[in-house]
Amino acid sequence: MTAAAAFFYLFAAITVASGFMVIASRNPVVSVLFLILAFVNAAGLFVLMGAEFLAMILVVVYVGAVAVLFLFVVMMLDVDFAAMRQGFQDYLPVGGLIGAIFLVELLLVVGSWTIDPGLVHGPLAVSPGAETVTNTQALGLVLYTNYFFFFQVAGLILLVAMIGAIVLTLRDRPGVKRQDIAIQNARTQADAVEVRQVPTGQGVEV
Amino acid sequence: MNAAQIVMPALGPALPELILSVGVLVLILYGAFKGERSTEGVSVGALILLILALFAVVSQPFGAKVTTFNGSFIVDGFARVMKALTLIGSAAAILLAKEHFERERIARFEYPILIVLSTIGMMIMASANDLIGLYMGLELQSLAAYVIASFHRDDVRSTEAGLKYFVLGALSSGMLLYGASLVYGFTGTVSFPHIVTALREGSGLGVVLGVVFVAAGVSFKLAAVPFHMWTPDVYEGAPTPVTAFFASAPKMAAMAMAVRVFVGAFPVITPEWQQIIVFVSIASMALGSFAAIGQRSLKRLMAYSSIANVGYALIGLAAGTQEGVRGVVIYMAIYLAMTLGAFAVILSLRRGRRMYETIDDLSGLSRTHPWVAFLLAMMMFSLAGIPPLAGFFAKFYVFAAAIKANLVTLAVIGVVTSVIGAYYYLRLVKVMYFDEPAEAYEPMGPGLRIVLGLSSVVVLLFWLVPAPLVGLAGTAAKSLF
Numbered sequence: 001m002t003a004a005a006a007f008f009y010l011f012a013a014i015t016v017a018s019g020f021m022v023i024a025s026r027n028p029v030v031s032v033l034f035l036i037l038a039f040v041n042a043a044g045l046f047v048l049m050g051a052e053f054l055a056m057i058l059v060v061v062y063v064g065a066v067a068v069l070f071l072f073v074v075m076m077l078d079v080d081f082a083a084m085r086q087g088f089q090d091y092l093p094v095g096g097l098i099g100a101i102f103l104v105e106l107l108l109v110v111g112s113w114t115i116d117p118g119l120v121h122g123p124l125a126v127s128p129g130a131e132t133v134t135n136t137q138a139l140g141l142v143l144y145t146n147y148f149f150f151f152q153v154a155g156l157i158l159l160v161a162m163i164g165a166i167v168l169t170l171r172d173r174p175g176v177k178r179q180d181i182a183i184q185n186a187r188t189q190a191d192a193v194e195v196r197q198v199p200t201g202q203g204v205e206v
Numbered sequence: 207m208n209a210a211q212i213v214m215p216a217l218g219p220a221l222p223e224l225i226l227s228v229g230v231l232v233l234i235l236y237g238a239f240k241g242e243r244s245t246e247g248v249s250v251g252a253l254i255l256l257i258l259a260l261f262a263v264v265s266q267p268f269g270a271k272v273t274t275f276n277g278s279f280i281v282d283g284f285a286r287v288m289k290a291l292t293l294i295g296s297a298a299a300i301l302l303a304k305e306h307f308e309r310e311r312i313a314r315f316e317y318p319i320l321i322v323l324s325t326i327g328m329m330i331m332a333s334a335n336d337l338i339g340l341y342m343g344l345e346l347q348s349l350a351a352y353v354i355a356s357f358h359r360d361d362v363r364s365t366e367a368g369l370k371y372f373v374l375g376a377l378s379s380g381m382l383l384y385g386a387s388l389v390y391g392f393t394g395t396v397s398f399p400h401i402v403t404a405l406r407e408g409s410g411l412g413v414v415l416g417v418v419f420v421a422a423g424v425s426f427k428l429a430a431v432p433f434h435m436w437t438p439d440v441y442e443g444a445p446t447p448v449t450a451f452f453a454s455a456p457k458m459a460a461m462a463m464a465v466r467v468f469v470g471a472f473p474v475i476t477p478e479w480q481q482i483i484v485f486v487s488i489a490s491m492a493l494g495s496f497a498a499i500g501q502r503s504l505k506r507l508m509a510y511s512s513i514a515n516v517g518y519a520l521i522g523l524a525a526g527t528q529e530g531v532r533g534v535v536i537y538m539a540i541y542l543a544m545t546l547g548a549f550a551v552i553l554s555l556r557r558g559r560r561m562y563e564t565i566d567d568l569s570g571l572s573r574t575h576p577w578v579a580f581l582l583a584m585m586m587f588s589l590a591g592i593p594p595l596a597g598f599f600a601k602f603y604v605f606a607a608a609i610k611a612n613l614v615t616l617a618v619i620g621v622v623t624s625v626i627g628a629y630y631y632l633r634l635v636k637v638m639y640f641d642e643p644a645e646a647y648e649p650m651g652p653g654l655r656i657v658l659g660l661s662s663v664v665v666l667l668f669w670l671v672p673a674p675l676v677g678l679a680g681t682a683a684k685s686l687f
Contacts, residue, residue: 148215149275153330153342157228157349160323163234164353167316168368 004048013042028074036067053135211550216274219266219281222289223329224258229255230322237315239548244541245315245654249300253320257333258298263289271685273335280335284683287535287678288332288462291542292441295455298546301653303447306561310445312358313676321451324350328459334466337386337396344382347459348375350364351452355444367443374436382423388416388473405474414478420467421482427460428516428648429509431489441509446561449505450549453512454542461519461538465531468523469686476526483524488619490517495627502564504552507630508545511589514627521620523602525611528687533604535679540668544588547661551582554650562647568634570643578650579638583664586635588665590628596668603676 019036025031039062046055133141143151198204233251237244263286271282300318307313327346334340352375356368390396392412393404395557405413426433441449468479494514519541522533554575555562572579588597601624608617648672650658668675 043419146276149220149278150338150342152227153327153339153346156323156326157342157346158344159234160320160349161352163316163320163323164349167314167320167353168356168359 008045008048009040011048014038015041017046029071032067032074035065035070039063039067050137051135053139211536215276216272219272219274220279220333221266222224222293223326223333225259225262226255226322226326226329229258230319230326233315233319233322237317237319242314242316245313245317245548248315249304249318252322253297253300255322256293259291259325260290262299265295268417275339277399278336278339279330279333281333282682283406283678284331284462284465284531284535284682287682288538289329290460291458291539292325292328292332292455295451295458295542295546296321296328298657299447299451299455299568301657302450302546302550302553303445303515304653305651306447309556309559310358312445314357317354318355320354321351323348324354325330328455328462330529331459332462332466332607334463335398335470337390337398337471340463340467341379341383341386343459344463345379347456348379350568351375351456354448354451355440356435357448358445361445362441362446367440370443376459376562377589378423378426378433381419381426385416385419385421385423385456388419392416398466400476401471402656405472409475414475416624417472417479418482420477422487424464424467425486428457428464428520429513430486430516430520431493431513432486434437434490434493434513437513438506438509441512442503442505446505446549446553449508450546450553453508453545453549455593457512457516458538458542460535461523461534465534465686466591469526469531471577473526480524480526483618484613487517487520487524487616490514490520491620491623495623498627498630501630502566502625504563504565504568507565507634508548508552511631512545514623518601518604518620518624521608521613521616524616525604525607525613527607527611528683529610530604531683531686532679533607534678535682536603536675537600539675539679540588540596540664543661543664544585544597546657547581547585547665548589550650550654550658550661551578551585554578554654555647557645565634565637567644568637571638573643574646578658581658583635583638584617584662584665586631590631591624592628594669596665599668 015038017040018034021034022031025034039058043058043063043141044056046052073171196204209573229251233248233255236251237248266281266286271280273280276584299321303317304313307317315487324347327343327348330339331347332343334343352368355371356365358364386396388400392410393401395401395404405629422433425431426436429437433634440646441452444452468476468483490513494510494512494517498507498510498514501510515537519534519537522530522537524530525533538625552563555567568579571582584595588595591601593599601620605617605620608614608620
């Protein structure tokens with residue numbers, strides 16, 4: 001219990017702190033790295049809650065794909081974030097006011113929010129509890145049976161995304177030097193090396 | 207849950223979708239291995255697939271209502287008619303594109319493949335029986351559509367069209383999804399029949415809010431006012447065969463989706479969504495009719511025309527009755543024929559490598575190409591709603607349904623705006639018949655001839671044998687109530 005609580009505070013503190021650093025740091029690359037740190041710690045929080053599938057998905061999808069994509073975009077586009085931040089001080093009062101209103105609204109909503117007990121034990125709680133099967137198994141049991149149709153359609157959507165990326169970006173440019181492994185492997189010593197006798201005091205014709 | 211409980215879902219009802227899915231994978235492999243030389247073969251293959259799927263749709267048992275995949279996929283009369291219309295529209299889009307893309311030197315084998323993938327999405331939309339299936343179908347359809355909008359990737363306008371469509375489409379998908387999540391949250395289910403049961407027990411403001419967001423997403427996909435802003439730019443920027451595709455097949459699917467959602471899932475709260483549909487319908491008809499008057503580009507004109515036509519079709523949905531839905535189905539079928547015919551003519555306006563896309567380019571077409579001019583004039587008379595052409599009957603059925611549902615004001619506004627809209631349709635006829643002829647265009651290719659010929663037959667001869675389509679639409683509407 002205490003170990004779990006200690007880890008909770010550790011992960012939570014690092015998540016919040018790195019979340020703050022994402023918006024506070026001046027260098028966008030550093031921001032993205034802090035974002036990755038926040039994701040990893042959030043994954044740790046999920047593990048503590050027993051949602052290990054979500055934790056792994058967070059690491060694989062967000063850290064592995066989305067954050068790396070961000071990093072590439074930040075590195076490839078030369079965005080001047082310092083210029084974008086100009087006028088931050090001027091807009092602070094208005095922005096702060098809107099933020100405060102949102103905070104109050106959020107507190108009011110969450111404070112008065114209760115889950116209908118009928119829903120928890122009613123039609124929504126169809127999946128087996130975490131005591132009997134693991135998350136991944138529980139998802140797999142419905143994903144490949146009840147939701148098999150959606151799973152297949154999602155596959156088709158991803159196929160369209162792949163075809164689309166190729167259609168819109170792949171170009172055959174003439175005159176590009178490509179690496180052809182087959183040709184490289186087919187080279188023998190006889191093709192590549194030529195032994196010449198060099199007469200003393202003279203050069204060789206190449 | 208153990209292995210014994212898992213039952214293989216019945217795949218028979220989804221046979222048309224399966225034919226397309228498996229076939230398109232084969233075509234992708236063929237295209238990928240043969241490279242650019244495979245374009246012709248893949249186009250023919252895609253056409254064959256669409257025709258096979260059409261046969262599969264037609265040969266499904268008539269009148270039966272079958273659900274599969276845990277009730278998330280439904281095949282009934284309505285789904286089958288809308289699927290058939292969608293398949294016809296997609297096949298026409300491939301036929302129309304062939305010569306155009308070859309001349310513009312952008313013919314690639316991915317175009318027919320993306321059309322087929324998009325068609326699978328549209329068919330899933332027409333067959334959706336829950337919110338997840340609806341959304342998945344919609345995304346499959348839209349994602350392929352974004353890509354083909356910027357298919358001419360070296361053309362700035364085409365890439366701009368694709369980007370605009372993508373950004374606004376993603377926004378509208380988000381709104382639809384948010385609405386769906388609200389509906390799920392307040393009814394506790396995503397399945398349409400269960401939503402109906404849940405709403406019978408009582409509905410709150412939350413569900414209505416969800417319906418509003420869903421309506422916004424649906425209106426975007428239909429290009430109905432106030433979510434029409436993307437339409438003229440995307441229609442103008444995209445390559446013309448792609449514009450013809452956007453104006454035909456996806457409209458059928460979007461209208462099928464609208465009817466499925468509102469009539470299928472929310473019949474209990476009809477008065478709530480009826481107000482939204484009435485407003486969207488009036489606004490679309492008015493904007494489509496007025497904004498088209500000042501247009502010079504034929505593609506923009508057709509964009510506004512499609513906005514107005516969606517407005518007329520929505521009159522039938524606003525009625526919310528079986529007759530109204532019948533009117534919608536008839537309207538969409540006839541609209542499909544008129545639009546494809548008009549686009550076949552627009553695509554034939556070319557000399558050499560140059561396309562002509564403005565209204566002035568039509569001048570004197572009656573003397574250089576009398577037949578083409580005559581058929582385009584018939585399409586325009588039909589779009590304007592002049593009897594005895596098909597467009598008149600399309601409007602007649604929706605207006606009649608609206609009057610029976612006590613929406614007399616809506617019907618009157620519809621009649622008034624169609625008179626206003628007649629101005630710009632008739633102006634095209636005037637330009638073709640009374641203005642000085644320009645140089646002759648090249649003769650039409652075989653693909654365009656087939657599409658124009660078939661759509662002309664429907665538009666010109668519908669009044670002689672209206673019974674098949676009206677009967678089919680009646681059965682389709684009956685399956686929903």
